[in-house]
Amino acid sequence: MAEDLQALMQRIQKDAVDKAENEAAAIIARAKEKAAEIVKAAEAEAAAKLEKADKDAEAFTERSERTLEQSARDLLLSVGKNLEKMILDLLNLQVEKSLDESTVKDMLKTLAKNYSSDIEVDFSEADAKKLTSFVTGEFAKELGKGVKVESDKGVKFGFRIKLDGGKVTHEFTEAAMADALSALLRPQLARVVNAAAQAK
Structure with missing residues (x-):
């Protein structure tokens, strides 16, 4: 009888340990899943931010180039007008x-x-x-x-x-x-x- 009680207690203990291990494994699996989802979401957010930063940088570069081109045209026109005025003044003098x-x-x-x-x-x-x-x-x-x-x-x-x-x-x-x-x-x-x- 003592042996049966001992075996019963061992089985209860083993069932409790198995159950605890199964629950722990499930918790760990859910935690890993959640962690994977968080990592995936973070990676997606980082990729989106990186893509936006690339687009913003490209747009900024494009705007900067257009501004520089316009400034260069304006400078050339200004230099051209000043050169023309200077030459015409010299021409008038001559x-x-x-x-x-x-x-x-x-x-x-x-x-x-x-x-x-x-x-x-x-x-x-x-x-x-x-x-x-x-x-x-x-x-x-x-x-x-x-x-x-x-x-x-x-x-x-x-x-x-x-x-x-x-x-x-x-x-x-x-x-x-x-x-x-x-x-x-x-x-x-x-x-x-x-x-x-x-x-x-």
Whole structure:
């Protein structure tokens, strides 16, 4: 009887241990499952964050490149405008220097051969004083027609010729010559700036 009791107690103890081990194994299995789910979720979250960071970095790089390209274009345009202004200022200065008294007289002599009516010549106030005797003398003689000399505040250097009572004018002023020369020069400047822009 004592042996039966002993065997019963051992079986109860063994059943209790087996049950505890089974429960422990189930708890461990659930814990491992939960841990695996947590790791999987963390990995997915990390992958999503990494993908978002990559996309954000790519978008930022793209925006930065576009901003740099726009800045480079703006800089080239600004440099081009400044270069054009500088060249046109130099051009104006050279035209002014070129329209001295001697050059104006030579131009008028050449023009006298091409006009066949009375004309008016407009100068700056200073040039009108210097050149009136030439225009009414030697120029009028070559022209063979009537000549009138006027001063015009709109003329700084050079002269303007009026025909047919002012209905027709021919400009030989520094402004007209500089405009004509700069119109020829602008396409060249545009090509230089475009070439510089494409060389980057």
